Every structure is written in structure tokens, then in C-alpha cells.
Amino acid sequence: MLVPEWRPALAAAHDAALDWLEGLPDRSVGPDVDYDAMYAALSEPMPEAGVPAERVISELAATLKPGLMAFNHGRFFGWVIGGAMPAGVAADWLVAAWDQNTAMAEPTPGVSALEAVTAEWLLELLDLPRTSSVAFVTGAQVANLVCLAAARGRVLAEAGWDVEADGLVGAPPVTVLAGEFVHHTVGKAVRILGLGERRMVEVEADANARMRPEALAEALMTVEGPVIVCAQAGEIATGGIDPLGAIASVVDARRPDAPTWLHVDGAIGLFGRASRVLAPKFAGAERADSWCTDAHKWLNTPYDCGIAIVRDREAHHRAMTLHASYLPQPGAARDPIDWNPEMSRRARATAVYATLRSLGREGVAEIAERDCEMAQLLAEGVRMIPGAEVCNHVELNQVLVRLHDPAGLDDDAHTRAALARLQASGVAFPSGTTFRGRAAIRFSIVNWATDESDIAETLEALADAHARWG
Numbered sequence: 001m002l003v004p005e006w007r008p009a010l011a012a013a014h015d016a017a018l019d020w021l022e023g024l025p026d027r028s029v030g031p032d033v034d035y036d037a038m039y040a041a042l043s044e045p046m047p048e049a050g051v052p053a054e055r056v057i058s059e060l061a062a063t064l065k066p067g068l069m070a071f072n073h074g075r076f077f078g079w080v081i082g083g084a085m086p087a088g089v090a091a092d093w094l095v096a097a098w099d100q101n102t103a104m105a106e107p108t109p110g111v112s113a114l115e116a117v118t119a120e121w122l123l124e125l126l127d128l129p130r131t132s133s134v135a136f137v138t139g140a141q142v143a144n145l146v147c148l149a150a151a152r153g154r155v156l157a158e159a160g161w162d163v164e165a166d167g168l169v170g171a172p173p174v175t176v177l178a179g180e181f182v183h184h185t186v187g188k189a190v191r192i193l194g195l196g197e198r199r200m201v202e203v204e205a206d207a208n209a210r211m212r213p214e215a216l217a218e219a220l221m222t223v224e225g226p227v228i229v230c231a232q233a234g235e236i237a238t239g240g241i242d243p244l245g246a247i248a249s250v251v252d253a254r255r256p257d258a259p260t261w262l263h264v265d266g267a268i269g270l271f272g273r274a275s276r277v278l279a280p281k282f283a284g285a286e287r288a289d290s291w292c293t294d295a296h297k298w299l300n301t302p303y304d305c306g307i308a309i310v311r312d313r314e315a316h317h318r319a320m321t322l323h324a325s326y327l328p329q330p331g332a333a334r335d336p337i338d339w340n341p342e343m344s345r346r347a348r349a350t351a352v353y354a355t356l357r358s359l360g361r362e363g364v365a366e367i368a369e370r371d372c373e374m375a376q377l378l379a380e381g382v383r384m385i386p387g388a389e390v391c392n393h394v395e396l397n398q399v400l401v402r403l404h405d406p407a408g409l410d411d412d413a414h415t416r417a418a419l420a421r422l423q424a425s426g427v428a429f430p431s432g433t434t435f436r437g438r439a440a441i442r443f444s445i446v447n448w449a450t451d452e453s454d455i456a457e458t459l460e461a462l463a464d465a466h467a468r469w470g
């Protein structure tokens, strides 16, 4: 067997990773150069001869450094993105080194057992039905897809149709209902599953973008046959949490009449259930049939870790399982391949296991509680800036800000220009949106590293970006 030299390349990666991570507090949050500069820096003809691995790694790290976004910086507030922590990053290195194809328990007992234990921990931490099945997928997009595939199979089976065997042609129509502010990944999952994004029924939301249960009850009265209701625990702009208990009651009232499934997209908020302080905000979530969340958001694992959880294990299994004569035959152990859309994949639950073990419930809860406190602090500070408005009720970790044009001309243009100035300052990196037709700046506080000093610096930079108008 050829034995490569591991040490030089891994040592180069180790040095470059520490250079990046330890340098984070002192660098600009956003990238220093743009895509074109990065493309030019990387572009060269496909190499004919190979380059020593150590040189590849050290040159790669040096070239990419100015074009990297500091996602795991305490003042990164864009989209909804957590920052990786030491145990998770180190575990992810091991995942690459171990190179386990995490599909079957027999050839990969170590990482398969680790997935099973991590799944049990998550059900306990999130206080969801302990017999639920769990899949570790790339992100919440795929987690929504997996949950809705199980939902589609179950509601159609109850209507006498086997969608896994017979497909959708000729099947009874399945109607998907979701709040006005449902995340776009739910629509995409509906599209991929052949349920028709345009056929979705939109349910009216309140001022903080939460689905109104009374509106859901009304909408359900107009729909016959199998139904999937998609609720949300954490709206992308406002952080609004749908009234999950009331929604579950509306769904329960319909169940005796027709096949009905309740899914909760908890990509943003579900880890809040780890905190005894925050958990009441999510009361009723445990009554749903499926849940999606992202470890790479509020649990602060490295990227590539969404989680799909399904109460009805059989529906989940039927939607995702795969068997072939050339593979080890199913045994008593949990095979990851039964729950995921992928066949071959990396052992992504390892970073979740390591992060959960290093933080414990207390650590997960502390991050969630601190981020919510930081969101309140930021909102209070924004309200003190003349001409700045907090547009949402800050019930979780999202703060939506609009800046009024001091010249009284164009608030949208002024807000967007101030956002661009703030991002370019390198001090903080929120992202933008249009909420109810008005431009706004979104501060999403998901990071374990964000503290009071980050909020103070961000407020100063925001006030400055707002003041330098015209």
C-alpha cells in the first residue's frame, strides 16, 4: 500500500486554520475583496503535474483569506448563520480524516452508533417525542424536504394511496397550507415533491409574521382531502414564532375528518427549546408530526448539518429507505441510509455530537438566552438613534431595523445605502431585506461569540452609517 505523508499537509492546515480563527477578532467581518478578485487570484490552467499537498494547502489558505467572510465573528449578523465552536470544528476535521461513508451500520459501526446516540440526545434536548426518527442532512432545506416527503406519504396512505409505489399521477390532491411568511425552502420542498408550489394555500399572518390560528381554521374549512400544514418557529425577518399550541389544536380538530399533518420549520428557533427560560415560547411544538432545524444555526456547529425529525418513523422510513443486494442487509442496528435522501455521505452528526457534549444542555441554553438578550440590547440601542426604527417585536434573536432618510426623501434608498456602508466598514455585517414592502436591515444574533461589546460597537457603526447620508 502506498503511504502518503500526512503530517506536512495536516500541519499546514492546522497552522492556517489557527491563523484564521485566532485572527478573527482583529479582522473586518466582511471579505476584503470581491468575487472577481478571488476568481483572478485562483484562475490558472488545470495543472498538468501535481503540486505537493502541503504547498497546495498553505497557498490555498493564503489566497482565499482576503475573500473569506468571518461568519464566526461576534459581529456577523447576516442571514441566519451561527459560528462554529472548537469541539465542532475539531470533530469535523476528524470526519474528513476518518472518511467514513455513513450509510450502513455494519461497515461503519462507530459513526452509525454515534448518529443514533446524537439523535437520542437531540430528542431529549428539544423535548420532542422520544420515539421519533431523526435524519442528519445538509441543512434545513433538505430537512424540510425529508419531513414533507414523510408527510406526503402518510396523508396519502391514509387517503388510500401509496405514493412511494405509485407516484402522484392519479393520486388524491394534497393541499399544503403555510403562513404568509413561510420560508422559501418549504415552497421549494413542495415543488420538488410534486405538490405544486402554486397550489399552496397562504394563511394570513399577524404583524410579527406569525401565522394566525383563526385564519388557519378558516382556510382549512375551504380545503378537502389530505392536508399538510407548515408552521414556523422563528421567522426569517422578525423571529416571530407561530402560536404552535393553538395551531396544533386547529390541526387536531381536523384530524378525525381527513388526513392532516403538522410540520414545524424550526430552522431558526427550535434550539431555543433547550433553554427552560425560552422553552415556553415554543409550547405546543411537541404536538406536531415533524420538525426541521439546523445545527449550523443556533447550535453553532460548522456548516452542513440540518436535522429532520419525524414522529411517524414508518412514514419517514418509507419515504427515504434504500436497499440493494450488494449492500449489507438491514439488521437490528439503525442504518443512516434509511432516513436520508443521500446514499453515500460524510459523518456529519459527529460535529453535532461533539458540540452537544462540549456545551451540555446548560451551554446550549446559555447561548440561546444570551443571543436573545443581545437582540434586546441591540433593539434598545437602535431606538435611541434618532431616525432609526425597530420594525419587529423582538421575541427571539432577530432585530429588523429601518432608517429614515434625514433628508426626508427616500427611506428605502437610505436604509439600503446605510446597510452597504455598515457592511463596508468591516465593523459589523448584518444583511438586508424587504419586509412588507419596506427596505430593512436584519440583525440575526445566532452566534455564540456575540457579547455586549459587540453590540456597542455595532450600534456605533450603525449610527455612523446612518449619519453619513447623501
Ligand SMILES: Cc1ncc(COP(=O)(O)O)c(C=O)c1O
Binding pocket: 079, 080, 138, 139, 140, 141, 142, 183, 185, 232, 234, 235, 236, 265, 266, 267, 268, 294, 306
Ligand atoms: C426558517 C428557515 N427555514 C429553512 C431555512 C433553510 O436553511 P438551510 O440554509 O440550512 O437549508 C432557513 C435558512 O435561513 C430558515 O430561516
